[in-house]
């Protein structure tokens with residue numbers, strides 16, 4: 285008889301937690317956040333907001349988070365640099381928010397974050413009138429000098445939700461309209477949350493137009509489980525030989541779930557059970573069954589909807605029949621590490637044929653057990669993706685470090701072990 289499914293609830297969505305925290309800081313009154321991510325990246329955001337005078341209660345697993353909002357222009361000048369740790373979302377959102385505040389602040393981060401591009405945010409914010417002093421060519425540390433902002437009409441050269449959100453936040457803090465056009469659809473959590481708070485925001489295809497509200501109401505939100513964290517468990521469940529995995533209460537925003545569409549083409553069995561909406565965000569459960577996979581082709585328009593899942597998708601491609609080709613994935617080079625080069629290099633180190641050329645990644649599947657050493661470069665998503673391979677029968681995979689999953693998924697290794705050992 286078939287055993288019952290193993291049920292796991294992934295940690296709170298990182299993207300939605302960041303947005304809930306920062307919009308709560310700009311709201312009037314006390315916001316209550318349930319199911320927030322409590323991992324290091326979310327703590328970076330909470331810590332920076334505290335330095336800006338916002339009372340944010342401690343982020344602890346299973347505990348409600350409260351935020352005492354200071355209004356759309358009420359943040360206080362920080363006495364010290366704002367350290368964003370490893371969190372690109374924190375750094376970019378703060379650049380947007382501080383562009384509209386009348387003081388100077390210095391933003392910095394860890395070695396990985398200091399290598400990541402910031403001009404994609406500061407260039408359009410400069411068009412709005414904010415000033416920036418760079419202490420490093422394109423990256424952090426950056427000193428931001430807020431100003432009285434001008435309205436912005438801007439065609440974004442890259443589809444990047446952190447940039448889009450930073451510009452919308454600048455519009456709110458600067459009290460000026462913002463009209464944006466993206467080259468492809470990036471995640472739209474900021475737009476959805478703003479809309480559910482009553483802001484006048486229009487979304488029309490790739491265009492977004494915000495007339496900033498003069499105030500934001502405090503709110504109550506339940507953060508769904510992070511689809512990007514669930515992706516590693518989905519992959520582990522698909523590669524098992526038996527046993528069904530049930531992932532409970534996962535965010536299913538279509539700008540995030542491109543992985544499900546690609547997995548469908550690869551022959552994976554992932555059933556989606558819809559549960560409805562929370563604050564404008566679709567939520568549901570996923571049932572994952574062991575599957576034989578075939579290779580896939582992924583094109584540039586699809587990439588933003590699965591950008592954070594590409595490491596684990598490449599790992600799945602290495603276990604699929606035939607070749608997989610991922611085109612237009614150059615953005616992977618500017619994530620927490622150069623994920624494009626490291627994916628190809630690490631797959632090869634494990635005996636898989638893989639190549640990164642220009643902005644294309646090619647992976648040829650094999651059924652030989654993976655054996656070798658993986659360099660994660662401290663990147664949480666590389667560590668988690670290769671940990672899935674390390675759990676396969678006959679695998680001998682050594683990871684260069686085991687700590688980085690704490691950035692987004694502190695319980696990751698325990699949950700992965702539950703999936704692996706469940707039959």
Ligand code: S3P
Pocket residue numbers: 298299300302373443444445446447449470471591592615
């Ligand atoms: C995020 C957007 C994505 C994603 C990142 C989180 C966000 O980056 O890779 O992990 O929360 O807005 P882009 O800004 O490049 O879209």
